[in-house]
Amino acid sequence: MKPIRMLGRSIRDAVKSVIRNFSLSLASISCITITLIIVAIAIVASFNVQNFTKAIEKDMTIVVFIDNEATEEDVEEVENKIKKISNVESYTYQTKKEVKEQMQQESEVFKTVLDTWSDEESPLKDTFQVKVKNVEKIKSTALKIESIDKVSVVRYGEGMVDKMVKAFSSIEKITYIVVIALVLVTVFLIVNTIKLTISARSREIGIMRLVGASNITIKLPFIIEGMILGLFGSIVPVIFTTYGYLAFYKHFDGYLYSRLIELILPEPFIYQASLIVIVIGILVGMIGSASAVRKYLKI
Amino acid sequence: MDLIRVKNVEKRYKNGVTAIYDLNLAIEKGSFVFVIGGSGSGKSTFIKLLYREEKPTKGQVIVGGLDVAKLKNKKVYKLRRKLGIVFQDYRLLPKLTVYENVAFALECIGEKKDIIRIKVLKALEDVGLKNKVHEYPDHLSGGEQQRVAIARAIVNDPKLLLCDEPTGNLDPDMSMEVMKVLEDINKTRGTTIIMATHDKEIVNKMKKQVITLKDGHLVKFKQKGTYAE
Incomplete structure (x- = not known):
């Protein structure tokens, strides 16, 4: 009281x-x-x-294209190296076949064009889609990945965003x-x-x-x-x-x-x-x- | 039984002035003591040591079993609740009525309203101001104002009442009026009263215990003493 x-x-x-x-x-x-x-x-x-x-951030992805001549072991090594980069949150792997299927589903034009190539001739590449933890560091992460052996090209949402x-x-x-x-x-x-x-x-x-x-x-x-x-x-x-x-x-x-x-x-x-x-x-x-x-x- | 015990107390202020040298004394419960001496004798410092406005530089000051010198700032209120203090300048709040001024002391310590009412009216009756409860301090004479201050000091039934020159601003008639009230409190409530004063007439008339201080030294502690130079 x-x-x-x-x-x-x-x-x-x-x-x-x-x-x-x-x-x-x-x-x-x-x-x-x-x-x-x-x-x-x-x-x-x-x-x-x-x-x-x-x-x-949820949408931002680094797409990693693998060299065509890379063997399965090479891909595994690239995967291990990506895994070790601290800013990497998660990643998925798509073979060129899967990429082709996905693209064919996305548009009719792609479907007809891509059908003209056999799997061996396909201009597409195996890819890793990498999500990062910190978007502000996406550029340096992309550069790190690019320096990995057997990686041919790296793309991320450069520019405006x-x-x-x-x-x-x-x-x-x-x-x-x-x-x-x-x-x-x-x-x-x-x-x-x-x-x-x-x-x-x-x-x-x-x-x-x-x-x-x-x-x-x-x-x-x-x-x-x-x-x-x-x-x-x-x-x-x-x-x-x-x-x-x-x-x-x-x-x-x-x-x-x-x-x-x-x-x-x-x-x-x-x-x-x-x-x-x-x-x-x-x-x-x-x-x-x-x-x-x-x-x-x-x- | 001793209510106050002062052992080997010295008080030196920060500016280097020593107000009290090696003071030793004991004051019994229920006594009425005058503390006399000229200006600069250490009267006020002595009173201040008792209510822990000042801390002794050396020695022990024990009031009601509490070692005042060791009391932390935060805990000073525990001591203050056990004693009442009256000053020369009354220290009343001008915007509050007589009743409110006395009640203020109890409100501050969180007392219940109905208990406040009973205690305040009793205290005002004891100082003979029951008919002035609704007046404001400015409308009262000096003697009456001092009696309000006394009522405020005793409203919480303290064991000890400290008075620092309570009659300093009053003419002889009013002074005697105040002294009568203090004597009554001492007798009826059994409150120990320590009063610093330099009013010879009062000390000689009252025939109480007298502590004489001079330049910070205890000169005399007499039962039924008078003001001797």
Whole structure:
């Protein structure tokens, strides 16, 4: 019962203090709001980038063509060497016959053309289809495979996709830096808000210490105050995320620019993103107030 | 039985000033003790050592079985709950009523509301302010404000009441009014009272135990003493 009573008292004191220092509270809340809107955009963007990078990664394959004169032992050796490359996730092997059958199934034109060759004359080659763990390293993996004996040609999705993945990953990094900088500014503002509250209540704090209030009893109202500021600051960003993403998704019909970039379905994504925004808001408020309490509340 | 035992205590402040030299004394439970001496004699430091506002540089300060010198900052509240403290400047919260000021002490330690009500009204009755519960401190005389502060100090039934110049801001009539309240508390509640003062008249009139300090040294510890220069 006693902890609940103390918590109730702390919350009451914290709310009172937010109202008493309204203008400064408002400044902190606004700063948190702006930060969290950018954080929300960063979250939405980075989740989507991750989503479609994963989709692309799933499709990205290195195709390894084996020399025609390679024997079965040679193929086995190539397989062993591919297996040993750390970035290789999995691979499948197709003989030229299987490749031919697959191609014939894919189109009528291929079927008639390929039928003109006997199995011995076939221009097709035995292939390994290799999937990689890290798409960013696909190029070096492809080069490694190419250097293996009896491998004639190596192909992978060079070009557009490669560049896009790189561009998005650098955008992600820049966003992180901006978010971190903004979070720091916000924490600083909250520290100052709480510092003012502490100095406004220094007499009260002194008396609390004299009559035997425990340290946590003295600190708790200030920490809760920071959390309240964070919570209030996350209201607008949550609305922004929810309705903003819904509108965005509707406007682009679920795809950005091309069918390649598929957006994440709004539900339950917007709820998860909102929750993350609220948690970040409360955490930022708590960290700010906790550091102010540590600095200015000499206990 | 001794409530307070002070052994070989020395207090040197960071600026190099030594406020107390090799102090040894014991104070019995239920006694009323004046601590007298001129400015810089170490009266206030002595009181501060007892409620662990200051730590002794050397020696032991034992209050109610608790070794105050060894008490960690985090645990100081355990000591403070066992004692009440009254200052010259009352230290009341101006925005709270008399009742709320006294109740504040109990709220801070998480006491239940109904128990708070009973204890606060009893404490205010003991200091003779039951008819002023809804007044604000600014509307009270100095003596009355000090009595509110005393009520706040005794509301949690402490074994020990420390007073640092409680009559320093009061005229003689009001001072006597406050002293009467303190004497009553000492008698009816059995609370041990230690009061630092330089008010000769009060000390001579009350005929209580007197600890005389001079330049940080204990000069005299007398039963039923007077203020002798």
